[in-house]
Amino acid sequence: MRSFIIKRLLLLIPIFFGVSVLCFLILYFIPGVPAKIIAGEGATKEDIENIRVVFGLDKPLYVQYLRFLRGIFTGELRSIKSGESILKEIAPRYVGTIQLAFSSIIISSTLGILLGVLAAVYKNSWIDNLAMAFALIGASTPVFWLGLLLILVFAVYLKVLPSGGREGFKSIILPALTLGLPSSAIVARLTRASMLDALSQDYIRTALAYGIPKRKVIFKYALKNALIPVVTVIGLQFGFLLSGAVLTESVFGWPGVGRYIVDAVFSRDYVVIEVGILITAMTFVLVNTSVDLLYAVLDPRLRKG
Amino acid sequence: MIKLKLLEIRNLKVYFNTEEGIVKALEDVNLEIDKGEILGLVGETGCGKSVTVLTVLRLLSNASTISGQVLFEGQDLLKLSEKEMLKIRGKEITMIFQEPMTSLNPVFTVGQQLMDVIQLHMNLDKKRALERAIEVLKLVKLPDPDYIVNKYPHELSGGMRQRVMIAMAISCEPKLIIADEPTTALDVTIQAQILGILKHLKEQLGVSILIITHNLGVVAQICDRVAVMYSGYVIETGTVAEIFQHAVHPYTRGLLKAIPPIEEKVERLNVIPGNVPNLITPPSGCRFHPRCERYKDGVCNAQAPSLRQLTETHTYMCYNPYLPEGVVEEVNV
Incomplete structure (x- = not known):
């Protein structure tokens, strides 16, 4: 188990290196001269030359890369548009995004797993039908529409929750629901299938034949087996929540990394795009590594590194 | 002194509703196991061996009809509540399954x-x-x-x-261990070891064992008594000696003849002609009659034979059995 963890963590180093190189090279993948792209349309020759020096674009590529890396951590890297340190700008937004992503993952996994287990245990009953109808609707509801609907109900009519902004616990409920509900639908469907499979296994018959109460058989013996594929999907959903949060962040005026990057795209703030994507990608990698570690906790057969 | 019966199954009948019709899995199953005894339950695949033991533990969730009695120390398990059954399963009666891998x-x-x-x-x-x-x-x-x-x-x-x-x-x-084909998935050496352990446990702990198998070699090796099942009926029971040496039911004889002899080389293996009957529309009368070599028209296909007794330990269900010379059959209804 320990060697498995160490191996997984060591694997992060080359992944981080690869991801950072890719993000750094975005500027070079875009057709045209980087300095010209940064300068934008209608810039004079002096402007472009100036930018080359200020951004270090006249230096060799590896020096630029190292400066890029150092710049992120020291906060020296500045937004082209605002001139502010990117680190300073992105940090609070990053916290916002993570808060939102975690809240919605909690909603989607608890609700999804609960519905999936219920649907599997009461297979073909009205409970199953209701849960799966919810899953179908949830999976096919557009996020922005759901967001607006929730605002309409809870903020406009019932006036119990704020329609946007980021002030306290109450303000995160609606955006987290908006992001979490469609994702819970996917988790529910998968949990149902996985649970049905687990419940039909021989070891469940063994547990029942030995007088283990049904509740324990379902929530201990079957669920631990059924969760293995579910955890994978929850990990992948987290990536979707990081990147797909842009719409939700826009609908609720939630200050997050998604919107920050999209704004940067519109204002051609390439440095911000580079850093934003790098941070998002790294978070995704970290989450998936945690999922891998969680696998090993759930399934002893995967512990051999 | 009458030996105390640990488990008595009386007239057990189990049906399942399926889309194709009612599957008459068990029609009339009668079995008993004494304390400290190993009983072998043999029969072809699909004859109802597993359904019988799953009914004993009340682990069938989809049966449409269950009637008869399953008396465990005199208590009818079919009448217990689910909560009371939880105390029987794993404590009084335990099970060993066919597939150790899963x-x-x-x-x-x-x-x-x-x-x-x-x-x-x-x-x-x-x-x-x-x-x-x-x-x-x-x-x-x-x-x-x-x-x-x-x-x-x-x-x-x-x-x-x-x-x-x-x-x-x-x-x-436990007082009773049910072993459902415990050695089928294992190779022969391991099989011998497992049977040895079961036999040893019986002697050491005095536990009764019901062993389901389609391997008559297993029966000969460790059982005290044998019950032969065919298509939802227990058609013959007796001690190992009675069954192996004086089987009276044509089906039991067929099974025994199907074991290839080790001493001589045979060109073709002995088989019982025909197939296991369909349980939705089983043959009338004795369910074995279409495959039976001693079939009597108008008798065997008219009504299912009742349970008859040959000796204190030897019972069978057949109209035309291979009775030893000089034995007049006794009918025990």
């Missing part, structure tokens, strides 16, 4: 699974339950039980897993 939960250690059962039925704390788990692993002759107890099923071989299963079966000092 019968244990892959995500819990051997020890955790044993301890769950032990704590549930024996009222022991964690430490004592662990001690008991190691003790029963020792009883089934697993080497290094302190080490095995922390292993996951996938780290053990098939034979070792089956021993763990047997350890679980004896962990709460």
Whole structure:
């Protein structure tokens, strides 16, 4: 188990290196001269030359890369548009995004797993039908529409929750629901299938034949087996929540990394795009590594590194 | 003195509703097991052996009809509540399954699974339950039980897993162990070891064992008595000697003849002609009559034969049995 963890963590180093190189090279993948792209349309020759020096674009590529890396951590890297340190700008937004992503993952996994287990245990009953109808609707509801609907109900009519902004616990409920509900639908469907499979296994018959109460058989013996594929999907959903949060962040005026990057795209703030994507990608990698570690906790057969 | 019966199954009937029709899995099953006895239940695939034992433990969730009696120490298990059954399963009656590779939960250690059962039925704390788990692993002759107890099923071989299963079966000092084809999935050497362990446990712990098998070699090796099933009926029961030497039912004779002799080379193996009957539309009368070599028209196909008794231990269901010379059949309704 320990060697498995160490191996997984060591694997992060080359992944981080690869991801950072890719993000750094975005500027070079875009057709045209980087300095010209940064300068934008209608810039004079002096402007472009100036930018080359200020951004270090006249230096060799590896020096630029190292400066890029150092710049992120020291906060020296500045937004082209605002001139502010990117680190300073992105940090609070990053916290916002993570808060939102975690809240919605909690909603989607608890609700999804609960519905999936219920649907599997009461297979073909009205409970199953209701849960799966919810899953179908949830999976096919557009996020922005759901967001607006929730605002309409809870903020406009019932006036119990704020329609946007980021002030306290109450303000995160609606955006987290908006992001979490469609994702819970996917988790529910998968949990149902996985649970049905687990419940039909021989070891469940063994547990029942030995007088283990049904509740324990379902929530201990079957669920631990059924969760293995579910955890994978929850990990992948987290990536979707990081990147797909842009719409939700826009609908609720939630200050997050998604919107920050999209704004940067519109204002051609390439440095911000580079850093934003790098941070998002790294978070995704970290989450998936945690999922891998969680696998090993759930399934002893995967512990051999 | 009358020997006390541990388990008595009387006129057990089990039907299932399916889309194709009603499957008459068990029609009239009568069985009894004494204390400290090993009973072999033999028959072809699909004759109802597994349904019988699953009914005893009330583990069938989809049966449409269950009638008859399953008396365990005089108490009808079919009449108990689900809650009362939880105290029978795993405590009084335990089961060993055919597939050791899949019968244990892959995500819990051997020890955790044993301890769950032990704590549930024996009222022991964690430490004592662990001690008991190691003790029963020792009883089934697993080497290094302190080490095995922390292993996951996938780290053990098939034979070792089956021993763990047997350890679980004896962990709460049951009165009856039901072993459903416990050696079918194992190779012959391991099979012999497992049978040896079962026999030893019977002698050491005085537990009764109902062993389901389609291997008559297994029966000859460890059983005291045999019950032969065919298409939802127990058609003949007797001691091992009675069945192997003086079987009276044509089906039992057919089964015995189907074992290829070791001493001589044979060109073709002996078979019973025909197939196992369809359980939705079974043959009328005796369900074996279309395949029977002693079939009498108008008798065998008219009505199912009743249970008849030859000796105190030997019973059968047949109109035209191979009776030993000079024996007049006794009808016991």
